[in-house]
Amino acid sequence: MPQTIIGQTNPVAIMFFLLFVISTLGITYWAAKRTRTTKDFYAAGRSITGFQNGLALAGDYMSAASFLGIAGLVSTKGYDGLIYSVGWLVGWPIIMFLISEPLRNLGKYTFSDVVAYRLQQRPIRAAAATGSLVVVITYLIAQMVGAGTLIKLMFGLPFELAIVVTGTLMILYVLFGGMIATTWVQIIKAVLLLGGATLLVIMTLYKFGFSYGELFGQASKLYGAKFLEPGGLVTSPIDAFSLGLALMFGTAGLPHILMRFYTVPDAKQARKSVFVATGFIGYFYILTVTIGFGAAVLVGQKAIMAIDKGGNMAGPMLAEALGGNLFLGFLSAVAFATILAVVSGLTLAGASALSHDLFVGVIRRGQAAEKEEVKVAKISTVMLGVIAILLGIFFKGQNVAFLVGLTFAIAASANFPALLLSITWKKLTTYGVVWSIYTGVIVATVLIILSPTVWVDIIHKEAKTAVETKVKEIDAAVLAIDTQVAELQKSVVAPDVLAKMKKKEKAVAEKKNKNAAAAMVAKTQEKDQLAVKKKEAGAAMPKPIFPLKNPGIYSMAAAFFMAFFVSILRPEKAAADKYAGVKVREYLGIGSED
Amino acid sequence: MSKLKHEDILEDPDFKDLSRQKFIISTILTIAELALYFGFIGLIAFNKPFLGLKLSEGSAITIGIPIAVGTIVFSWIFTGIYIWWANNKYDVLVNKVKEKVGG
Numbered sequence: 169m170p171q172t173i174i175g176q177t178n179p180v181a182i183m184f185f186l187l188f189v190i191s192t193l194g195i196t197y198w199a200a201k202r203t204r205t206t207k208d209f210y211a212a213g214r215s216i217t218g219f220q221n222g223l224a225l226a227g228d229y230m231s232a233a234s235f236l237g238i239a240g241l242v243s244t245k246g247y248d249g250l251i252y253s254v255g256w257l258v259g260w261p262i263i264m265f266l267i268s269e270p271l272r273n274l275g276k277y278t279f280s281d282v283v284a285y286r287l288q289q290r291p292i293r294a295a296a297a298t299g300s301l302v303v304v305i306t307y308l309i310a311q312m313v314g315a316g317t318l319i320k321l322m323f324g325l326p327f328e329l330a331i332v333v334t335g336t337l338m339i340l341y342v343l344f345g346g347m348i349a350t351t352w353v354q355i356i357k358a359v360l361l362l363g364g365a366t367l368l369v370i371m372t373l374y375k376f377g378f379s380y381g382e383l384f385g386q387a388s389k390l391y392g393a394k395f396l397e398p399g400g401l402v403t404s405p406i407d408a409f410s411l412g413l414a415l416m417f418g419t420a421g422l423p424h425i426l427m428r429f430y431t432v433p434d435a436k437q438a439r440k441s442v443f444v445a446t447g448f449i450g451y452f453y454i455l456t457v458t459i460g461f462g463a464a465v466l467v468g469q470k471a472i473m474a475i476d477k478g479g480n481m482a483g484p485m486l487a488e489a490l491g492g493n494l495f496l497g498f499l500s501a502v503a504f505a506t507i508l509a510v511v512s513g514l515t516l517a518g519a520s521a522l523s524h525d526l527f528v529g530v531i532r533r534g535q536a537a538e539k540e541e542v543k544v545a546k547i548s549t550v551m552l553g554v555i556a557i558l559l560g561i562f563f564k565g566q567n568v569a570f571l572v573g574l575t576f577a578i579a580a581s582a583n584f585p586a587l588l589l590s591i592t593w594k595k596l597t598t599y600g601v602v603w604s605i606y607t608g609v610i611v612a613t614v615l616i617i618l619s620p621t622v623w624v625d626i627i628h629k630e631a632k633t634a635v636e637t638k639v640k641e642i643d644a645a646v647l648a649i650d651t652q653v654a655e656l657q658k659s660v661v662a663p664d665v666l667a668k669m670k671k672k673e674k675a676v677a678e679k680k681n682k683n684a685a686a687a688m689v690a691k692t693q694e695k696d697q698l699a700v701k702k703k704e705a706g707a708a709m710p711k712p713i714f715p716l717k718n719p720g721i722y723s724m725a726a727a728f729f730m731a732f733f734v735s736i737l738r739p740e741k742a743a744a745d746k747y748a749g750v751k752v753r754e755y756l757g758i759g760s761e762d
Numbered sequence: 763m764s765k766l767k768h769e770d771i772l773e774d775p776d777f778k779d780l781s782r783q784k785f786i787i788s789t790i791l792t793i794a795e796l797a798l799y800f801g802f803i804g805l806i807a808f809n810k811p812f813l814g815l816k817l818s819e820g821s822a823i824t825i826g827i828p829i830a831v832g833t834i835v836f837s838w839i840f841t842g843i844y845i846w847w848a849n850n851k852y853d854v855l856v857n858k859v860k861e862k863v864g865g
Contacts, residue, residue, distance in 0.1 A: 397814035
């Protein structure tokens with residue numbers, strides 16, 4: 169097994185990390201002087217170019233979980249890991265074809281602006297802010313717990329300290345530098361992550377003479393041909409379809425992603441930024457596949473899983489094996505930077521839902537002084553940051569993987585239908601949207617609680633483990649019986665040997681054979697009993713109330729149905745009349761915020 | 763702008779052409795992307811042996827690997843097609859209508 173220093177305090181990693189922190193805090197200082205108005209704070213003064221925004225979107229979206237997690241999944245599960253890397257990308261084209269240009273042309277700072285454009289402000293703002301905040305907070309918890317765990321693994325820092333450091337830096341960036349600082353943290357992180365991953369892939373391929381045939385050949389030699397084939401990840405087609413829907417349309421409902429479209433000057437730059445982002449994110453996921461297979465061959469599954477069962481350290485371990493402590497330190501610091509960029513984007517999106525939608529839109533009925541709104545946004549930032557730190561520590565050691573699925577399911581069911589229908593459907597009404605959003609949030613949340621991931625794996629964890637232990641014991645007992653039977657079989661004297669025996673010896677041997685046969689019958693009966701016991705034990709296995717792991721298919725359908733049903737039941741003439749204005753502005757950009 | 767003017771723009775043949783074209787392109791590309799991804803998921807769900815086929819005699823690489831990478835690459839190409847169309851056709855029409863209505 170190769171030596172590793174992962175998990176120990178690593179001075180090189182800390183040095184690289186400090187370098188990143190100092191330069192980003194420098195940028196925050198510079199950005200703070202340019203952050204005065206709401207337009208600066210929420211939208212970086214709309215001064216970001218399409219290309220820059222593309223990079224920032226990539227930096228906003230590529231999480232440490234996808235960098236470390238997918239490489240780890242590929243290294244331990246082979247082809248099944250690839251299925252994930254594809255799923256994370258496919259929402260981006262949808263954003264471009266359906267959302268990006270109307271979003272930019274119709275809105276100001278948040279996607280609620282678009283939904284509320286021709287509907288009644290207060291109920292819409294309240295509902296859309298709820299959708300945004302639920303998504304932001306669930307995703308923040310998942311990211312914070314992931315951050316604490318990963319940083320502890322990489323740097324050996326205590327979990328709580330890692331979360332406090334992450335939370336504090338994220339508050340500093342957003343509080344003082346607003347969208348300008350957040351954007352540059354995301355751009356720098358994207359460049360570092362893409363550069364680091366590219367370097368890692370080049371060094372990996374160098375080991376295989378730049379031949380993928382050689383890399384996959386060795387992987388298949390080590391772990392069998394099955395390693396390069398789809399395995400047990402997708403068992404139920406409908407479950408796969410449901411997860412696919414949530415990933416695809418959830419991406420187009422993530423408030424921190426949608427918000428970035430207001431940082432560019434016009435719809436043309438908005439669309440360009442999706443093209444750039446899709447290219448970089450796709451490229452990155454292709455890299456993680458090579459990193460995963462490279463780690464499986466060059467580091468080995470056994471060594472990877474000895475450090476972390478989920479395989480999360482596959483990438484860093486590969487970096488250590490190929491580039492020593494220096495490269496490991498660099499990549500660990502990049503992973504830390506990655507976490508920071510994502511949580512900063514989330515915090516900013518959450519803060520704008522609180523200040524722009526809830527405070528100004530609902531409490532102040534759209535009338536608030538610019539200065540006051542910025543102040544409320546900053547207070548919201550600190551509040552959300554502290555909540556994120558506390559929740560991150562509260563959920564320590566918990567299985568939070570389901571939160572990512574929940575985030576995407578809610579984004580796809582609450583935010584996406586409201587946004588899409590407000591752009592495309594003339595007869596949409598205020599109450600249609602309000603019902604649709606709350607239905608999406610509630611159905612997605614309730615179904616995921618009743619699903620195998622929460623109902624069985626978390627709520628009935630003890631019962632599940634008890635059943636699993638019992639089944640394992642029974643299996644071991646069956647195996648023991650099998651060995652005993654095999655030994656008895658061996659002790660039986662064969663008829664041709666018996667025939668050659670003398671009379672006295674023969675009698676003894678025949679008696680022995682008889683005893684062995686009786687023992688074997690007894691053992692077989694014992695085995696049958698065990699089989700019954702196993703069936704009984706298996707029946708005690710807790711069953712999910714809702715069978716799918718991801719509720720997307722049902723929660724999205726429910727949200728769309730509610731929007732149609734309620735809108736048709738009670739038409740809203742004022743909203744339908746204003747649709748002409750929406751269409752003109754959506755297509756031509758006349759009157760768009762600049 | 764008055765409400766009447768908005769309705770007038772909607773009736774403008776160039777605007778109608780613009781919104782129709784945009785609707786068609788967006789719909790086709792969205793369906794293409796859905797077909798691409800759910801086609802991939804469908805293969806995994808219903809035809810695993812196909813994805814497990816070797817790319818060539820003696821190669822360890824399975825067909826599933828280029829198909830997965832291809833799904834990512836084609837998604838990006840689709841966004842490229844949209845950009846190309848929008849820059850060359852859509853923006854021209856938008857400017858034409860804008861000139862007419864004096865936006």
